[in-house]
Each structure stands twice: as C-alpha cells, then as structure tokens.
Amino acid sequence: MTPNPGPTAEEQIAFLGKIERLLSEGQFVATYKFALLLAIADLAVKLGRDDGGELDLPIRAIAEEFIELYWRQAAPYGNSVADDSYNILKQNTGRQAAIISIVDNLRQTHGTLMRARQSTAWTTAVTDATRLVRDMPLWRLQRLRNEVLDFLYSESPVADHIRLKHGVAANLRRFHAIIVRLAQSEWMHFIQALPGNSQLLGPTSDLGQFLFGADRSALVRMATPLADVQKGQCLYCRRRVDRGEIDHFVPWSRYPRDLAHNLVLAHKECNRQKSDLLAAEVHLDRWMARNQAHGPAISEAARTAAIVVDIAGTVSVAGWAYAHGASLRAATWLQGDEVEPLSGRWQSLLMEYG
Numbered sequence: 001m002t003p004n005p006g007p008t009a010e011e012q013i014a015f016l017g018k019i020e021r022l023l024s025e026g027q028f029v030a031t032y033k034f035a036l037l038l039a040i041a042d043l044a045v046k047l048g049r050d051d052g053g054e055l056d057l058p059i060r061a062i063a064e065e066f067i068e069l070y071w072r073q074a075a076p077y078g079n080s081v082a083d084d085s086y087n088i089l090k091q092n093t094g095r096q097a098a099i100i101s102i103v104d105n106l107r108q109t110h111g112t113l114m115r116a117r118q119s120t121a122w123t124t125a126v127t128d129a130t131r132l133v134r135d136m137p138l139w140r141l142q143r144l145r146n147e148v149l150d151f152l153y154s155e156s157p158v159a160d161h162i163r164l165k166h167g168v169a170a171n172l173r174r175f176h177a178i179i180v181r182l183a184q185s186e187w188m189h190f191i192q193a194l195p196g197n198s199q200l201l202g203p204t205s206d207l208g209q210f211l212f213g214a215d216r217s218a219l220v221r222m223a224t225p226l227a228d229v230q231k232g233q234c235l236y237c238r239r240r241v242d243r244g245e246i247d248h249f250v251p252w253s254r255y256p257r258d259l260a261h262n263l264v265l266a267h268k269e270c271n272r273q274k275s276d277l278l279a280a281e282v283h284l285d286r287w288m289a290r291n292q293a294h295g296p297a298i299s300e301a302a303r304t305a306a307i308v309v310d311i312a313g314t315v316s317v318a319g320w321a322y323a324h325g326a327s328l329r330a331a332t333w334l335q336g337d338e339v340e341p342l343s344g345r346w347q348s349l350l351m352e353y354g
C-alpha cells in the first residue's frame, strides 16, 4: 500500500473554513443539515482513520445516527401539557419535520432507545429515515446560496453509501469537538428562532441541556451496578465512594453519546476536578481492566437501564480521543489539580485490551 498522508496544515484550515461556510451560508428550512453533519462527524470518529484515505459510510448507518440524535429532541419539552404532540419542539419552518414522527412513533411504543433498537420496528424506522436522509439533507448540505461546496462527499448518485473524500474523515476526527459545538449551537439557535417554538420555550435557559445533554435519569440507574463492579470504589482515586456520580470516562464534551462501558462511578469531587480533561493513562489502564473483567455485567445492567451497549465502538472512541489528545499534547487529569502529559502508553493499553 502506498502511504496516504493525512491532510496538511493548509488543508486543515481550508476544511474548517468550508465547514463554517456550510453553517453560515447554507439555507436552512429544517434542522436536518445540522443532524447530518453531526452524524457524519460521529461516524468518522467511530469508523474512520487518521490517514488521508477515503471512507465509505452506509446511508443506513447515517440514518441510525439520525434517529439517535433526534431521540431526546422528540420528547415533550418543558412542563407537561395534556396533549403531548403539542409539546414537541418544531424542527422545521413549515410542517413538523418528518423525522420527528418516525422517532415519536418509536418513543411512544418502546419508551427507550435501547428497547426501540431491539424491536422489529427498528428496521422499518431505519429504512424510513434512510429514505429521508437520501431525499433531503444529503444533497442539500453542501449547497450554499449560489454555489455547491461538495468538499465532504460527491453529490453524484450512489447506491447505499456516501464516500467521504480524501482527508475528510481525518479532518472530521481532528476537529470533532469544534464541529460538534458549531453544529449544536447553530441547531439550537435555529430552534429558538422558529416562531412555532416561542410559546413553548418562553424565557428558559435549559434548551441546550434538553437538546444535547446526557440523559441523567438513565445514568442514575447505573450507579448500583457500577458500584458492584468497582467494589464500591471511585475509579480514579480508588477510595470508597458512598454517594458518587456517574462520569463519562471519555468526556461528554468530546463525545456526547452515552455508551455503557464509558460510564464510571466516581466521587463528585473527582468528577469535578477531571472536568472535560482526558483521564491520565493510569486511569485508562484501570478503566480498560474494569471493562475487560466486567464487560458482560456492565452490558447486562445497561440493558436494564436502557443505555446503548457497544464495547468495540467505545474502545474505538477512546482510541480516537487519546490519539487526538496526543496530537494536541493535551494535559490529562491525574488527581486533584495535578495534570500530566501522555507518555504514549495509551497506545499499548488500548491495543492490549481492545
């Protein structure tokens, strides 16, 4: 194989500039394009590599990400009103976006994303969402007012996948945090600006948490099973923890998805100190060992708590997060206010167990 170097510094900057143009110059009648960009960025993290290669993404995989992204957004917003359907935030300037009825049907019948995924209705819903993704945002995302900026993937017809162009997956992985923040904030502003939402929203400030935050009530259900597998100890300082918190090992700010094996029990104080930093390699070692020894028990508890189980995906997200941290020479959190650089040991740790 010929070596396929990743994007140069100039190419990286040009890429970010184009992402910004998509979000600022594109015309938006629904929130689909934000969801599509987020779905592609998340899949690049899960399935892509850091070299400059192309990456094929099945449209069905994008559709599944779509359903996940809209899952919490299709929940009734704010204080309950008798008629739930009235309570769902609008995602479109005209009639309510079609994805909402697909997701709402699943929600009404199955309650949780986890149960919906295991049901026979899931395949049909993904097929419907696939058609929607193909018919709408896929060919609109890269259209500006009077220009086509098809730098992410080619718009020519494809069977059942899109092919990310050379270097795109690498750039999406490198700039994942920036792209997610941009797309989420544009998405939120779009929803706030829709006249149909003003009555529902009122002067609230928790919209960002509602749209993109973690599902705290599901996480709480993991506290007891995680205390069992961690023998009542905080994953980080290994001291006894009585009323701890559920922490995302790879921080939520870097990868905003609940994956069961990414959850750890920790002291509130340890969680606060770690904040949005990656955990030091000594913690990574302990986290990998915990998942190695107790993976099935955690999966089982997660199914009851209705949290997504994907061990391979979780390890691959961790691999991406640490490689990204290493490339930025990021500080990792050790304890208290102590941080340290990565030594490189993370590579063998993730390989050993992964």
Ligand SMILES: [Zn+2]
Pocket (backbone or CB within 6 Å): 234, 235, 236, 237, 238, 239, 266, 267, 270
């Ligand atoms: Zn602790």
